[in-house]
Amino acid sequence: MSKKVSRRQFMSYTLMGVGGFMASGMLMPMVRFAIDPVLQKKDEGDYILTPQKFDELTEMPVRVDFTIKDRKDAWYKSDVSNTAWVYREGDTVIALSPVCKHLGCTVNWGGDENHSDQFFCPCHAGRYMKNGENVKGTPPLGPLDEFDVKVEDGFVYLGKTKPNTLV
Amino acid sequence: MNWTAQDMDTYLQQIEYIDTLIVPLLKVETTPGDMKRSASSSEFLMHLTMFIETQFKGRMMLMPPFAYTTSTDLTEMAATLSRDLSVAPFKHVFFLTTDSAWTSIKVDGEVIWLPSIPLENMDPQLRKTIIEDQLRQALPRFMEKWSEQ
Numbered sequence: 001m002s003k004k005v006s007r008r009q010f011m012s013y014t015l016m017g018v019g020g021f022m023a024s025g026m027l028m029p030m031v032r033f034a035i036d037p038v039l040q041k042k043d044e045g046d047y048i049l050t051p052q053k054f055d056e057l058t059e060m061p062v063r064v065d066f067t068i069k070d071r072k073d074a075w076y077k078s079d080v081s082n083t084a085w086v087y088r089e090g091d092t093v094i095a096l097s098p099v100c101k102h103l104g105c106t107v108n109w110g111g112d113e114n115h116s117d118q119f120f121c122p123c124h125a126g127r128y129m130k131n132g133e134n135v136k137g138t139p140p141l142g143p144l145d146e147f148d149v150k151v152e153d154g155f156v157y158l159g160k161t162k163p164n165t166l167v
Numbered sequence: 168m169n170w171t172a173q174d175m176d177t178y179l180q181q182i183e184y185i186d187t188l189i190v191p192l193l194k195v196e197t198t199p200g201d202m203k204r205s206a207s208s209s210e211f212l213m214h215l216t217m218f219i220e221t222q223f224k225g226r227m228m229l230m231p232p233f234a235y236t237t238s239t240d241l242t243e244m245a246a247t248l249s250r251d252l253s254v255a256p257f258k259h260v261f262f263l264t265t266d267s268a269w270t271s272i273k274v275d276g277e278v279i280w281l282p283s284i285p286l287e288n289m290d291p292q293l294r295k296t297i298i299e300d301q302l303r304q305a306l307p308r309f310m311e312k313w314s315e316q
Contacts, residue, residue: 067291081295103177103184103225123226124184139184 047150047157050084054151057088061096061109061119061130066158084147084158085109085119087130095147096132097161102140119144131166143167168228169220178228185225187309188257190248190276191216191232192264198237208265208283215281216263218298219305226313228257241272249275259312263305277312279305 005013050066068080083106084095098106100121107128111120118135119128127135132144146166148159168174168185178185191212196205213232220229235244252260253275260276262269265283272278281301286294 065292065295079291081291100225103181105225106222121225123223 047148047159050086050156050158052086052156054088054093054154054156057086057093057156059087059089061085061087063098063109064095064156064158086149086156093149093151093156094131094166095149095156095158096164097145097147099145100126100140101134101142101144102126107144132164133167168224170229170231174228181225182256185228186258187223187227187313188230188252188255188260188276189216189219189227190230190252190260190262192262192266192269193232193234194264194266194268195234195236204283207285207287211283211286212263212265212281214286214294215298215301219263219302222302223309241268245269245272245274252276261309261312277308279308281305 048066048068050064052062052064062085064084064086066082066084068082071078071080083098085098085107086093086095088094096119098108098119100107100123102121102124105121105123105126107119107121107126109119110116111122112118112125112127115127117130119130119132121127121140124139126138126140128140128144129135132146134140134143143164143166145161146164147161150157150159168178193209193212194205195209196202209232216229216232220227233244233248235241248262262274262276262278264278264280267280269278270280281304284297284301286297289297
């Protein structure tokens with residue numbers, strides 16, 4: 001006998017049930033918010049495939065053109081073509097941005113006959129070493145930016161630009 | 168530099184470096200038979216000037232295009248432009264156009280005439296190559312002026 005639930009027990013079970021339900025209603029979102037950074041998906045789509053094969057790279061920088069598809073600028077969607085100077089150093093691939101740090105012209109490798117192993121900016125004769133370091137005494141005040149690079153299936157992928165890490 | 172408020176701020180700070188003005192001259196034809204060709208050449212001119220701007224951003228200011236219709240008196244337009252542009256503090260002024268009429272008109276600055284190439288049916292890669300080739304055609308003219316000082 002005595003399987004009967006007393007009035008007191010009934011009350012405490014009900015209150016615990018309802019209270020627990022309400023507490024979990026409050027705690028669950030809090031826990032979800034707290035662990036959210038861990039659950040964030042990594043954005044792998046930032047790397048863009050270029051037509052450049054890894055095997056064909058040498059120590060000589062080559063121009064690589066690539067296109068960022070469907071870049072959104074507010075409501076305006078467009079394909080943006082972009083360029084990088086890419087070369088190999090041992091097994092690492094180095095990609096430099098062609099944008100001059102002086103006023104934003106486009107620099108070329110070996111554009112100056114007297115300094116064929118440097119990057120040259122035709123606007124104000126700015127020069128950079130192969131690793132992007134600005135040559136002192138020419139207008140640019142900082143080194144060329146660098147692209148994030150990865151190699152997959154033999155092709156070079158380029159990501160975002162970052163401040164030069166080689167100099 | 169583009170003709171935008173942001174680039175203009177940079178220009179005003181770096182006024183001694185940016186000494187070249189690029190002025191696109193755009194002929195707008197209004198007879199139905201010529202409209203397609205006119206649109207195509209304006210597309211070509213805009214692509215080309217935008218490409219030149221990205222290559223020489225730190226030395227050139229690209230003006231918005233000056234458009235005119237078929238019966239515009241070009242001599243008068245040239246005189247007005249020469250007068251007004253001479254106020255701007257640019258050492259070199261280049262007019263870029265696909266309208267051959269400008270080659271025989273006297274204007275302060277260099278007129279660079281380029282034959283229009285229809286870009287509309289080309290794939291992006293070929294288009295890029297063509298535009299680069301066209302810039303290579305015009306490049307000696309810029310370099311010559313810049314080296315004069």
